[in-house]
Amino acid sequence: MPRCRPCWVSDRALTGLLAVGLIATLILGAAVGPFALSPATVLAVLAGERSDPQAVAVLLNIRLPRVLAAAVVGAALAAAGAAYQTVFRNPLVSPDILGVSAGAGFGAVLGILLGLPVMAIQMLGFGMGLATVGLVIGLTLALRGGGQVLMIVLCGIAIGALAGAGISLVKLLADPEQQLPAITFWLMGSLAGAKRADVAAALPALLIGILPLLALRWRIGLLAMGDDESRAMGVDAARLRVLVIACATLMTAAAVAMAGVIGWVGLMVPHMARLLTGPRFDRLLPAAILIGAGFMVLVDTAARTIATLEVPLGILTAVLGAPVFVWLLAKGARAWSE
Amino acid sequence: MERVTPLIEARGLAIGHGGRALITGIDLALSPGRVLCLLGPNGAGKTTLFRTLLGLIPPVHGHVALSGQPLAGLSRARIARHIAHVPQSLATPFAFAARDIVLMGAAARLGPFARPGPAEAAQAMAALTRLGIADLADVHVTRLSGGQRQLVLIARALAQDAATIIMDEPTASLDFANRITVNEAIRNLAQAGTAVILSTHDPDQAATLGHDAILLNRGGIVASGPVREVLTAENLSVLYGIPVQRDERPDGRLHFY
Numbered sequence: 001m002p003r004c005r006p007c008w009v010s011d012r013a014l015t016g017l018l019a020v021g022l023i024a025t026l027i028l029g030a031a032v033g034p035f036a037l038s039p040a041t042v043l044a045v046l047a048g049e050r051s052d053p054q055a056v057a058v059l060l061n062i063r064l065p066r067v068l069a070a071a072v073v074g075a076a077l078a079a080a081g082a083a084y085q086t087v088f089r090n091p092l093v094s095p096d097i098l099g100v101s102a103g104a105g106f107g108a109v110l111g112i113l114l115g116l117p118v119m120a121i122q123m124l125g126f127g128m129g130l131a132t133v134g135l136v137i138g139l140t141l142a143l144r145g146g147g148q149v150l151m152i153v154l155c156g157i158a159i160g161a162l163a164g165a166g167i168s169l170v171k172l173l174a175d176p177e178q179q180l181p182a183i184t185f186w187l188m189g190s191l192a193g194a195k196r197a198d199v200a201a202a203l204p205a206l207l208i209g210i211l212p213l214l215a216l217r218w219r220i221g222l223l224a225m226g227d228d229e230s231r232a233m234g235v236d237a238a239r240l241r242v243l244v245i246a247c248a249t250l251m252t253a254a255a256v257a258m259a260g261v262i263g264w265v266g267l268m269v270p271h272m273a274r275l276l277t278g279p280r281f282d283r284l285l286p287a288a289i290l291i292g293a294g295f296m297v298l299v300d301t302a303a304r305t306i307a308t309l310e311v312p313l314g315i316l317t318a319v320l321g322a323p324v325f326v327w328l329l330a331k332g333a334r335a336w337s338e
Numbered sequence: 339m340e341r342v343t344p345l346i347e348a349r350g351l352a353i354g355h356g357g358r359a360l361i362t363g364i365d366l367a368l369s370p371g372r373v374l375c376l377l378g379p380n381g382a383g384k385t386t387l388f389r390t391l392l393g394l395i396p397p398v399h400g401h402v403a404l405s406g407q408p409l410a411g412l413s414r415a416r417i418a419r420h421i422a423h424v425p426q427s428l429a430t431p432f433a434f435a436a437r438d439i440v441l442m443g444a445a446a447r448l449g450p451f452a453r454p455g456p457a458e459a460a461q462a463m464a465a466l467t468r469l470g471i472a473d474l475a476d477v478h479v480t481r482l483s484g485g486q487r488q489l490v491l492i493a494r495a496l497a498q499d500a501a502t503i504i505m506d507e508p509t510a511s512l513d514f515a516n517r518i519t520v521n522e523a524i525r526n527l528a529q530a531g532t533a534v535i536l537s538t539h540d541p542d543q544a545a546t547l548g549h550d551a552i553l554l555n556r557g558g559i560v561a562s563g564p565v566r567e568v569l570t571a572e573n574l575s576v577l578y579g580i581p582v583q584r585d586e587r588p589d590g591r592l593h594f595y
Contacts, residue, residue: 091431218453222442226429232392233498234418234446279432282453 011283014276018290022071025294029067029301030059037063061196069194069202070300071293073259074269076206076251078292079285081266082273083213083248086224086281087241088149094267095252097153098245099160103132104256106166109183113170122201122257128163129253135159137242149227152245188312189260191300198258205254209247213285220244221281262296262313264321269295271328343406344369345501345533346391346421351400353383353390359398360386361558366550368502368533373524375544375565376537378554378577384537387554388504391535393417405501418446422495424505428487433478436490440465443497458497465496469523485516492523503527505536509543521547541569541582545592553577566592 031037035058037045045052045059080095088097095101107128111121136155143151167187174180213220222230223241230237252266269292270284277283299320303311344367354360360383368374376384389395391402393409402409404420412420422443443465444458454462466472469489479487488508495503508524509517524547528534538544544551544565551568553560560577561568569592574582585593 089429089431215451218448219445219450222445224430224432224434225442228389228392228394229423229425229429230445231394231414232418232421232423233442233494234415236414274432278438279430279434280438 011277014283015286015290018287018294022290022294022297025297026067026071029070029297030063032301032305033058033063065196065199066191066194066300066304067297068199069191069258070296072199072202072206073191073255073262074265074296074299075289075293076202076209076255077262077266077296078269078273078288079210079213080248080252080255081292082270082281082284082288083220083244084266085270086220086284087244087248088153089224089226091271092267094263095248096160096263096266098136098156098249099132099163100129100249100252101256101261102160102163102167104129104253105187105261106132106163106170108186108257108260109167109170109174112179112182112186113174115179119197119201122198125257126205126253129256130249132159132163133245133249133253137245185312186260187314189262189314189317190303190310190312191259192304192310194258202254202258205250209249209251209254210289212243212247216240216243217285218280218282221284224279224281259313262317264317264325265292265296268321268325268328271325275328342369344403345405346535347403347406348391348397349400351390351402352398353386353395354398355386355395357398361554362399363559364400364552365562366535366552368535370501370531370533371528372550373528373534373536373548375548375551376535376554377539377541377544377551377574378537378560379556379579382554382556384554385506388423388506388535388537391504392421392423415446418498418500420500421502421504422498422500424488424491424495424503424508426506426508426510427484428479428491433480435476436466436471436479436482436486436493437462437475439479439490440493440497443494443499446498446500461499462493462497465493466490468496468526469493470519483513483516485512485519488512488516488520489523492520492527496527501531502533502535505534507537507539510539541574541594542592545569545594569594 027039027042030042031039037055037059041055042059045056077095084093084095084097085091104125108121108125111124116124136152136159139155140151171180171183174183219235220240222233222235223237227237270288273284273287273291277287299313299316303313303316347367348364351364352359352362353364364387366374376387378384390397393412404412404417409417440462441454441458444454444461448454463472463475466475469492471486471489471493474482474486479490482490509520512520521543524534524536548565550563551565552562553568553573555577561573569584571582571584574594583595587593
């Protein structure tokens with residue numbers, strides 16, 4: 001008889017393995033680059049033992065902020081994707097479904113058009129991402145959809161389309177010499193130039209979003225059974241779903257504001273995690289967070305090393321993601337559906 | 339004689355959506371071990387009645403009480419400790435293991451931040467064992483037959499530890515063998531003291547399993563009372579709009595055709 005999940009490894013052991021893998025990935029990411037450092041050097045600098053000033057400068061000012069930013073973005077997108085898929089009971093849902101990426105994208109390109117400083121661009125993106133989903137939820141309530149899944153998704157598609165139109169309009173109005181390339185590059189996603197301040201700004205949003213999800217993760221999993229069923233089992237489904245959407249949106253908006261629009265991670269990483277853990281959200285979420293963080297660090301390391309020019313992350317995640325996704329499907333992603 | 343508080347009771351209940359009554363004047367009361375069957379054509383309001391009894395939608399008029407406590411004042415978790423629901427089918431796209439579905443029954447007793455522990459796992463296994471499907475604990479529900487899935491959902495209701503279980507057409511779309519198995523499970527539940535409310539399209543099933551029956555039509559209640567009095571050829575002919583015959587076999591069992 002087919003089993004639900006690999007039985008040879010316990011939850012705790014799996015989490016431990018994935019955490020070790022993530023740490024190894026972070027060290028690798030911090031070591032690789034134009035000024036190559038050995039993993040031993042990375043560890044030594046982090047431990048404060050070696051003080052080759054150049055290595056310290058590269059590591060602390062350039063590499064470390066960048067790999068940490070990648071880890072934060074990957075963890076946020078993967079956790080948000082896992083949460084959205086569970087809450088909307090649809091394995092094909094990604095964090096973009098309610099228009100948060102489109103909204104955050106519109107805010108950021110507007111900021112570029114207005115010539116705002118980088119921090120203000122990110123704030124505007126973050127704010128617009130939240131506002132978009134807020135508008136979607138508000139609209140759903142105003143239409144007396146009562147927080148119903150279909151209503152939320154349809155409103156999300158409508159508002160997301162509006163934000164997409166806004167992005168097109170900004171592109172049309174933008175100066176084709178200076179602003180348009182910046183906008184295009186930003187929309188494809190990049191962590192080039194990620195600084196410690198960026199990580200410091202995104203980390204609270206990640207934690208505020210991720211901690212409630214982790215604390216409530218078993219109960220959130222019951223939402224996968226549908227509204228009436230989860231309510232009949234004693235779950236306040238409507239309220240819990242709004243909380244999950246709020247948390248996932250906060251994380252996604254913070255990730256998009258910092259790194260631009262990066263597709264596929266939020267859709268694909270939960271599937272990879274589900275192959276290891278099965279569909280139970282309380283097992284899925286920690287695995288998705290760790291895999292998402294590690295995956296993003298690897299992708300970003302590749303983005304800045306495989307060519308002399310930085311490859312936009314959105315292109316890489318799609319190029320890597322699509323074949324992996326098809327392979328998962330072909331392999332029969334049984335933990336998703338038969 | 340002192341009146342025993344029923345596990346679930348409805349008085350003067352009118353059910354419907356958006357304040358518009360679909361059916362009025364529903365009275366019912368169940369004590370432990372009783373089985374109430376709901377019969378009626380599709381769209382008669384059986385599911386609406388179930389959703390009202392589960393507190394998923396408010397009644398248009400009247401009230402429901404669970405062990406004497408008004409339903410309207412109870413939280414979702416409190417309601418779930420009184421009454422469990424067995425849906426017609428599993429509505430999730432994810433391939434959960436049977437064990438994990440049954441484990442969800444513990445939600446009503448666990449705090450919001452809690453995860454099920456060894457006690458809940460043991461209870462889930464006990465429920466699976468009681469229904470004779472312990473060997474299916476680790477199998478994906480997507481790999482189970484319709485009948486096995488129904489048993490998993492009944493096991494989840496058992497793990498919820500509620501005194502009353504509502505079942506929405508538990509044997510619809512099941513093959514013969516599975517229907518027998520599920521019927522047997524329902525009978526055992528009732529004998530162990532659980533009150534059961536189930537809907538069915540099969541008067542034979544109502545006659546074999548039920549103590550009481552309510553016949554619902556789009557116009558309202560056709561008849562209500564003990565099964566033998568309610569399931570008459572005349573009532574069923576009115577209910578389904580075609581002539582129905584009733585036979586009583588030598589062993590006392592009723593048969594409709």
